[in-house]
Amino acid sequence: MADPAIYGTVITTEDSPSVSSFAFVIHSDTAGVKRGQFVSVKTTEGTAIATISNIFKTNKYFESAGSVREYSKTTEMYTAFPIKEWEYTVAETKLLGVYTKDGSLQRASFPPSPGIEVTEVDLQMLNRFLGLDQERGIDLGEIQQHDLRAKFNLTKMIQKHMAILAISGAGKSYATAVFMEELLLRDPKQGRIALFVVDNHGEYISFADDSDFKDKVKIINGEDVRISVRNTTEKVFASLLPEMSPVQVRELGKILHQLRNEKHSFEMKDVVDAIKISEDIKKVSKDALTGWLSELENMEIFSQDDYPGYENLLEQGKMIILNLRNVLDLKRKQLIVRQFSQKFFNLRREGKVPPYLEIIEEAHNFCPEGAKSSEALSRHIIELLAREGRKFYANLCLISQRPVQLSTTALSQCNTQIILRITNPYDLDHIKKSSEAISQSTLDIVNSLKVGEGLIIGEAVNYPVFVKIRKRKSKESHGTKLEDYAIIWDKKSNNLASGKEFL
Numbered sequence: 001m002a003d004p005a006i007y008g009t010v011i012t013t014e015d016s017p018s019v020s021s022f023a024f025v026i027h028s029d030t031a032g033v034k035r036g037q038f039v040s041v042k043t044t045e046g047t048a049i050a051t052i053s054n055i056f057k058t059n060k061y062f063e064s065a066g067s068v069r070e071y072s073k074t075t076e077m078y079t080a081f082p083i084k085e086w087e088y089t090v091a092e093t094k095l096l097g098v099y100t101k102d103g104s105l106q107r108a109s110f111p112p113s114p115g116i117e118v119t120e121v122d123l124q125m126l127n128r129f130l131g132l133d134q135e136r137g138i139d140l141g142e143i144q145q146h147d148l149r150a151k152f153n154l155t156k157m158i159q160k161h162m163a164i165l166a167i168s169g170a171g172k173s174y175a176t177a178v179f180m181e182e183l184l185l186r187d188p189k190q191g192r193i194a195l196f197v198v199d200n201h202g203e204y205i206s207f208a209d210d211s212d213f214k215d216k217v218k219i220i221n222g223e224d225v226r227i228s229v230r231n232t233t234e235k236v237f238a239s240l241l242p243e244m245s246p247v248q249v250r251e252l253g254k255i256l257h258q259l260r261n262e263k264h265s266f267e268m269k270d271v272v273d274a275i276k277i278s279e280d281i282k283k284v285s286k287d288a289l290t291g292w293l294s295e296l297e298n299m300e301i302f303s304q305d306d307y308p309g310y311e312n313l314l315e316q317g318k319m320i321i322l323n324l325r326n327v328l329d330l331k332r333k334q335l336i337v338r339q340f341s342q343k344f345f346n347l348r349r350e351g352k353v354p355p356y357l358e359i360i361e362e363a364h365n366f367c368p369e370g371a372k373s374s375e376a377l378s379r380h381i382i383e384l385l386a387r388e389g390r391k392f393y394a395n396l397c398l399i400s401q402r403p404v405q406l407s408t409t410a411l412s413q414c415n416t417q418i419i420l421r422i423t424n425p426y427d428l429d430h431i432k433k434s435s436e437a438i439s440q441s442t443l444d445i446v447n448s449l450k451v452g453e454g455l456i457i458g459e460a461v462n463y464p465v466f467v468k469i470r471k472r473k474s475k476e477s478h479g480t481k482l483e484d485y486a487i488i489w490d491k492k493s494n495n496l497a498s499g500k501e502f503l
């Protein structure tokens with residue numbers, strides 16, 4: 001291997017070099033030293049790995065306010081003295097650990113010496129340090145500022161659930177599509193899971209048009225989903241009809257129980273009829289219950305049988321997309337998501353479906369923090385999955401642009417987080433609280449990430465790391481791409497016909 005590039009020399013500052021940090025003067029501003037990059041330095045213990053937390057410039061000519069003011073009265077100083085030559089760039093680092101001579105990783109217990117060279121980090125060492133899996137890992141792109149693939153061990157990544165968080169347009173769905181590609185194209189020998197995607201806007205359905213993926217994808221349109229009345233409990237009806245009194249809930253429960261004993265399958269109309277002829281229910285309650293249930297009947301979601309049948313849907317290496325694009329009512333969406341989540345989890349617990357990952361787009365809509373339970377019909381099951389799913393290899397990936405609105409119970413269980421650009425201070429604070437590993441200087445970078453750049457923290461990596469998400473192999477869904485307003489305007493004014501595609 002070629003000799004590692006030399007970036008600079010360790011200097012003394014008031015409190016460094018120490019066992020936790022050191023600063024170095026950069027030899028050349030063009031050497032490509034950047035914040036967030038990993039560097040290496042030799043110590044008496046072995047080879048230390050550090051990360052650059054800040055970079056600043058200094059110049060002793062400008063240290064004293066008084067003299068700078070005097071000098072600036074005349075421009076001569078700038079020509080008389082070689083001021084530029086006294087400008088230095090200094091990088092501050094955080095020392096992360098030391099590979100000792102026997103190859104083990106330890107906390108530094110002795111600082112590097114002032115005057116020694118700071119070099120680029122050996123890639124194999126960095127790979128080991130971060131805990132990546134170059135052979136079998138999920139390839140999300142590259143580690144920023146290093147020539148190293150960002151390949152994460154699948155088990156570590158999902159076994160304790162994951163979350164993808166960022167503002168709108170930062171690249172969440174794109175990164176998710178890359179992740180899906182990796183899972184779908186994975187060699188069976190490497191171990192595969194089934195995928196279930198709650199696709200709020202139909203962003204992933206284009207997988208079904210792509211020749212490399214279409215055999216591995218099945219789309220279920222939300223508007224076609226039906227829920228069997230027989231298999232729905234009175235509590236579920238009550239959550240859809242919050243006006244129901246506890247007595248009425250019990251009365252409905254009795255009716256459902258009676259119908260289940262009498263009939264193999266029945267519809268909402270049968271429930272309404274049974275209530276009408278019941279001798280135990282008072283007239284007022286009868287009127288109220290039959291009225292409400294008829295409203296539910298009009299939703300056209302409750303039916304004699306379930307659609308789809310759930311038993312054979314999930315398959316290893318394949319993806320079920322629940323396309324909710326044409327379902328407009330949020331409660332209806334939640335009801336459908338609850339149905340799927342509940343069914344799959346039950347089947348998984350019975351060992352009837354393979355281990356799976358449930359990916360939920362716009363998760364704050366399905367598992368909101370603080371909302372009344374009648375406005376959050378799918379929250380209970382998602383929180384249950386978050387708490388207990390991993391014992392059964394039923395894993396979650398929550399995607400959201402509003403982490404503060406996402407159930408803390410669920411989010412706190414997502415131990416791998418992919419964080420793309422986030423600007424809202426409340427959201428940043430929320431994330432900081434949910435992860436000990438993340439420092440303020442790291443968060444500062446999150447604020448200024450570009451599209452497709454992200455921070456990965458938690459179980460999947462030993463240390464938070466910035467990643468540039470790779471290009472997709474599959475094609476993007478038409479119409480999900482947000483065009484620049486200027487471009488839309490241009491297209492519209494120049495050519496009205498092509499403007500149509502944005503309407």
Ligand SMILES: Nc1ncnc2c1ncn2[C@@H]1O[C@H](COP(=O)(O)OP(=O)(O)O)[C@@H](O)[C@H]1O
Nearest residue numbers: 167168169170171172173174451452469481482
């Ligand atoms: N890693 C990436 N490489 C290239 N383009 C990207 C990348 N990530 C996002 N984009 C582009 O940015 C746009 C917005 O990304 P998207 O994933 O839809 O954002 P979000 O889901 O966070 O709102 C996409 O249309 C896509 O073309």
Ligand SMILES: [Mg+2]
Nearest residue numbers: 169172173174
């Ligand atoms: Mg999106």
